[in-house]
Amino acid sequence: MKLAVIGVNHKTAPVELRERLSFGSDMGQAISELSAQVNGCTIVSTCNRSELYFGIDDHSLTDEGDDDAQSSKTLQAIGQWLADFKNIDFEQIAPYLYIYEDDRALNHWLRVAAGLDSMILGEPQILGQIRQAVAVSREHGGVSSEFGWLTQQVFAAARTVRRDTKVGAQAVTLGFATAKLATQIFDNPSDCTFLLVAAGEMNRLVVHNVAALGVKKIIIVNRSPERAQTLADELAEMAKAANRALELEIVGLDKLSDVLPKADIVSSCSGSMQALISFDMVKNALKIRRHQPMLLVDLAVPRDIEPAVGKLDDVYLYSVDDLQTVIAGNIAERKQAAVEAELLVGQLVAKITEQMQVQTARTQIKEYRAVADAHRERLLAKAMARIEDGEDTKMVLETFAHELSQALMHSPSRLIRHSAQHSDAQTLEMVAQTLIHSYRDKQV
Structure with a gap:
C-alpha cells in the first residue's frame, strides 16, 4: 500500500472554496464512497483544511503497465470524485489542490498532525481533530488493517515531535495561554469550575481551549440569554463528541457576585466601560472559598476586573497585555523549535517508511x-x-x-x-x- 493525500488548506485556497469543500453531516457517506475505491481512508475537515488521506493498494498497479501512470490515474479519479461529491467543476478546484504520494504524503500528514502546517504554529487541537476523523472513518468502515496501522504510526510520531521539541510547549493564542495557565496553577484542571463573563467571540475561543482540559462545570454570565444558550449548546456538543461529562449553567449579569465564589477560573471580556468584578467581590469570594486559589484573566479593554484584585493572596490576575507579552516571546521560541521539529519529522518519516516496507514484505511473503x-x-x-x-x-x-x-x-x-x-x-x-x-x- 502507498499513502496519498489530496486536499486544500489555508495556504492554497481562499475561505470561500474551503467552505464548499468542507465535510460535516455528509462525512459518513463520503467515507463509504471513498473507501470503496481505495485501501483505507480518512477525511480531515477543519476551518483551515479539507484533506483526503487514503491508501492505494499495490495490487491496483498492474505489472505490465507503468506504475506511475496507474497511480496518476487513481489520484485523478479521486480528485474528480471529490469535485463530483461536492458538486463543483473539477477545473475550479484543480489550481488549489495539492496531491502528494509516498514519503511526501507521509511527511505532510505528520507535519499536519504535529501542528507544523497549522495557521498557528504548533497548535495542539489538530492532532485531536485527526484522531476524531479516523474514529469517524473507522465507524463507517473506512479504516483497513494496513491504513489503521499507518494512522497509529502517525499519531505516535506526532506525539514524539511534540514531546521532544518545544514546538507546542508555549502558548501563542489568548485561549491557549489561558488554558496553559490553568494547567500550571491547578493540579487537576478537570476538577475546576470555569466562569465565563460575556459570551463574545474572544471568550468563545478561550472557553474552547479551557473546555478541552475536561473541566466539569462551565458557568456563562451574559446579558443576552439567547447568545449564552447558543454557546452552551456548542460546548455541550463538543463534550458529547469527546465523550466527556459537562455541567453548564447560564445566569444573568446581575448574578455575577453570586456565582463568582464557585469559580476556580474566570475569563472576562465584556464591552462594559466600568469594571464588572471589584476588589470587594473577589475578596468576599475568596472568603467563601476558604482561600482556594483563583485564576482571573481579564481580556477586556477597558478592564473588567479592578487591578487591585491582583494584590489579594491566592489570586492570579492576568490582563490582556500580560498575555500578549508572554505570547510574543513564545512565538519566537516556537519558530526556533520548528527547525528542530522539521528535522525530526524527516527522521520519523524514514523510520515509518522502512517499517511499512517490512510490513508489505511480510504480507507478500x-x-x-x-x-x-x-x-x-x-x-x-x-x-x-x-x-x-x-x-x-x-x-x-x-x-x-x-x-x-x-x-x-x-x-x-x-x-x-x-x-x-x-x-x-x-x-x-x-x-x-x-x-x-x-x-x-x-x-x-
Missing part, C-alpha cells in the same frame, strides 16, 4: 507461500490420483517433481528478467545470486 502451498497441494492430489489409478509410482513422482520445480522456478525467472530490464547491473547480480544461493543452501 505470506501471500506467496499460500499460493505455492495451494499449487503444491493441487499437484500432489493429481499425483496421488494417478498412483491410485495404478500408474507407475516412479513415473508419477518424476512428473510431480518436474511440474513442481517448473512452478517454483517460474516466478524467480520472471523476477530476474524484470530486474534485467528495469534495474542496474548491481541489483540484477544481487537478485540472481540471492536466488541461486538460496537453492544451494537448501542442498547443504
